[in-house]
Structure formats: C-alpha cells, structure tokens
Amino acid sequence: AQSVSQHNHHVILSEAASLELGCNYSYGGTVNLFWYVQYPGQHLQLLLKYFSGDPLVKGIKGFEAEFIKSKFSFNLRKPSVQWSDTAEYFCAAPREDTGRRALTFGSGTRLQVQP
Amino acid sequence: EAGVTQSPTHLIKTRGQQVTLRCSPISGHTSVYWYQQALGLGLQFLLWYDEGEERNRGNFPPRFSGRQFPNYSSELNVNALELEDSALYLCASRNPGILTGELFFGEGSRLTVL
Numbered sequence: 001a002q003s004v005s006q007h008n009h010h011v012i013l014s015e016a017a018s019l020e021l022g023c024n025y026s027y028g029g030t031v032n033l034f035w036y037v038q039y040p041g042q043h044l045q046l047l048l049k050y051f052s053g054d055p056l057v058k059g060i061k062g063f064e065a066e067f068i069k070s071k072f073s074f075n076l077r078k079p080s081v082q083w084s085d086t087a088e089y090f091c092a093a094p095r096e097d098t099g100r101r102a103l104t105f106g107s108g109t110r111l112q113v114q115p
Numbered sequence: 116e117a118g119v120t121q122s123p124t125h126l127i128k129t130r131g132q133q134v135t136l137r138c139s140p141i142s143g144h145t146s147v148y149w150y151q152q153a154l155g156l157g158l159q160f161l162l163w164y165d166e167g168e169e170r171n172r173g174n175f176p177p178r179f180s181g182r183q184f185p186n187y188s189s190e191l192n193v194n195a196l197e198l199e200d201s202a203l204y205l206c207a208s209r210n211p212g213i214l215t216g217e218l219f220f221g222e223g224s225r226l227t228v229l
Contacts, residue, residue, distance in 0.1 A: 009155075034217070043118070044158075044205065044220040090157065098163055098171045101209070102148055103218055107157035 002026055002093045004033070006106035013081050014114050021076040021109045023065075023091030033074040034092040034103065035065055044090070050074060061085070086113045117141070119221035121206050127227045128196050136191040136224045140208030147189040148209070148218060149181060153202040161204075164189055165211070193226075201228045 003026045013019060025033060035047040048059025055067040065076045076089060089109045094100035120139045128134050140147050149161040160173035164183035172179075178194040187208075193200055203225050207218040 036220075041222075043222045044207075046217050049217065095160065095171075098160075101146065101165075102160055102163050102171065104160060105150075105158040107155070 002029075002031075002096055003104055004091045004093050004106040006091055006109050008109045009107070010110045010112070012112045012114065015083055016080050017113075019076070019078040019081045019085070019111070021089055021091075021111070023074045023076065023106060024072050025074060025091075025093055027072065029096075031067070031069070032094050032100070033065075033067065035059065035063070035074075035076050036090045036092060036105075037087050038090070038108075039087045047076070047089075081111075081113050083113050083115045085111060087111060119206055119208050119219055121204075121221040121224050123224055124222065125225045125227075127229060129229050130196055130198060132196050132228075133192065133194045134196060134226060136193075136204050136206075136226075138189045138191070138206030138208075138221060140187050140189070140206075141210075141219055143210065144208035144219070145187050145211045146209045147183055147187065148207040149189070149191050150205040150207065151175075151202045152205055152223070153199070158205065162191065196228045198228050201226060 005024050033050045036044045037047050038044045048057045050057045050067045058064045091106040092103040095102045095104045122137045146165045150158040163171045167183050181191040183189045203223040205223045207220045
C-alpha cells in the first residue's frame with residue numbers, strides 16, 4: 001500500500017523566508033499525491049495535487065510542489081512565506097486498500113511564521 | 116454551496132461512555148470518510164461509506180462503528196470510550212464521479228474523554 005512520511009514536524013520561519021516541507025512516498029504503482037493545509041480553527045483544504053504530467057505543480061496561495069520520482073519525494077515549497085501561512089500541512093496519497101478512493105496522510109508539519 | 120458539516124463541534128465524555136458524531140456531506144457526494152486526528156499522530160483513516168454501505172475500515176477496534184443514511188449523511192459511533200479516544204474527528208466527502216479525487220473536509224468534532 002502506498003504510504004507517505006513527513007520528517008519535519010515543526011518548522012519556525014520568519015516572514016519572507018523561503019519554505020520547503022518534505023514528503024516522501026512509498027512505491028505503489030501509479031503515483032498520485034496531495035498537499036493539504038489546516039489553518040488554525042479551520043477545515044482541512046487542498047493546496048495542490050499531482051496526478052501526471054508536469055512534475056512541478058502549482059497550487060493556491062503561491063505554493064508549489066515538485067514530484068521527483070527518483071527520490072520518491074513530493075516536497076512543498078513557497079518562495080516567501082507570510083504570517084498567514086501559519087498552519088499545519090499534510091502530505092497525502094491514495095490508499096490502495098480502498099481502491100484509491102480514500103487517502104492516507106502523513107503525520108503533518110506544523111509551520112509557525114513569525115512576523 | 117454548503118460544505119461538509121459536522122456536529123457537535125465540541126463534546127466532553129467520561130471513560131466508558133458512548134458518543135455519536137454526525138456528518139452531512141456536500142450535496143451530490145455519496146462517499147463519506149471518517150478520520151481521527153489525535154495530537155501528533157496526523158490523520159488516521161477510520162471508515163469509508165459509499166451508497167449506504169461500509170466499504171473499508173482502518174486499523175481501529177470494533178467499538179468504532181458507523182452508518183450512512185439514504186440521504187448520504189453519516190454517523191460515527193464510539194462505544195466504551197477510552198482516554199486515548201480524545202481527538203478531533205473529521206468527516207470528508209468526495210465527488211463520486213472523480214476517481215482518486217479531492218476529499219472535502221468538515222471542521223470536525225473535538226472529543227475530550229476524561
């Protein structure tokens with residue numbers, strides 16, 4: 001079954017710093033990957049997703065992620081973070097045992113942006 | 116268009132009690148998913164319902180159960196509550212016409228077990 005892992009549990013940055021959050025996936029055939037964000041007190045929402053084609057995926061709010069097959073990685077990036085980016089970020093992939101209809105999530109990375 | 120709605124938003128129970136959480140999916144979504152978000156553990160897949168049937172469950176004991184109603188809303192029941200059941204319980208729904216499509220989440224029900 002496909003699984004994802006996030007190694008950065010808590011990241012603290014100053015405003016305008018660049019961001020890169022790591023996500024590694026296990027091999028599971030067709031690769032589909034997602035990044036979700038959970039702002040304080042809000043519901044989880046999709047930032048971006050990779051299904052096929054261009055390995056550089058652009059999402060909402062200036063976020064992007066690059067799928068690197070040789071490294072089994074799908075890292076999330078943003079050139080210049082803002083205080084409003086303070087949130088928890090989750091990488092996700094379809095679960096094979098649900099016919100790829102449910103998602104499995106990484107343990108999350110809590111990002112704190114200091115003004 | 117209304118999003119996924121969950122109730123109650125917060126509740127406190129004691130060990131051994133039972134709890135029922137409710138979820139209404141986005142209109143037109145027939146699949147409902149339940150996840151447990153415990154502190155530091157990310158989101159753990161609990162249950163998946165589609166067209167009124169339980170399709171799959173995660174690695175949780177049988178005291179976690181649920182059902183889906185004809186209008187596609189869903190309930191999650193947890194019996195014999197334990198302290199470690201304290202968590203945010205998230206419900207999500209999906210457009211059935213899109214395989215491996217995006218899940219849309221509600222804001223969750225925060226359960227505290229004392």
